[in-house]
Amino acid sequence: MGEQRREPDVEIGASVEADELVVREPADVTERTKAEPEGDSDSRTDRRDLPRPVEAHTTYRNVRIAHRLSAWLTDPGPE
Secondary structure, three states: OOOOOOOOOEEEEEEEEEEEEEEOOOOOOOOOOOOOOOEEEEEEEEEEOOOOOOOOOEEEEEEEEEEEEEEEEOOOOOO
8 A cells, every 4th residue: 555544533442451262162253344334444453462364262361352443534625
């Protein structure tokens, strides 16, 4: 992407940390982002000490997950 992107119009972020995370069975997660009525969206996840994919029946320690959803709205122009 050669163009420089402006700051998002909407951004939501969350993070979680855990000393210990026990995975009994990996979750089946699907994520979709969409800006409506028109626009562009993006999501990013940063993980620390947690591989992708996680393994069943595994304990992970000192994990951190940070997730951010961003949206850029299209300028509707003059009416």
